[in-house]
Amino acid sequence: MLEIKTVVMGVEDVRRAVEFWTRALGYVPRGEVGDEWAELVPAAGSGIALALDRSAVPVQEHPRVHLDLYARDTADQAAEVERLLALGAERVDWDLYPEDPDFVVLADPDGNRFCVIDPTH
16 A cells, blocks of 8 residues: 655755745754755654755646645634745735635745645634
8 A cells, every 4th residue: 555655846946945844834854955855854753744856847826736734723724824924925816716715825935836724614
């Protein structure tokens, strides 16, 4: 049986991405951080790793794959969105929002889209 252990994300600037995602997720680098590649793992131990791979491919406006980050509830979602914006994320003017969304679309400093989800919505 296969299992997902690492999600790989293309970024323009690996070191900038490491700075953002370590602070956003509470992850730490596993091994050396280079200009071409870095792997981040949960500081608390087990979980899905996030690898950052330098890429010259432009960011997709509507990516086929993205991260969903789950908050605890509506208030936590709002607080997390503000925290991530303070870390360098940007709001995305998402044209595909449903009428009453349970998610907020943000972009990391490299423009990669991700969602902050309210599971209680």
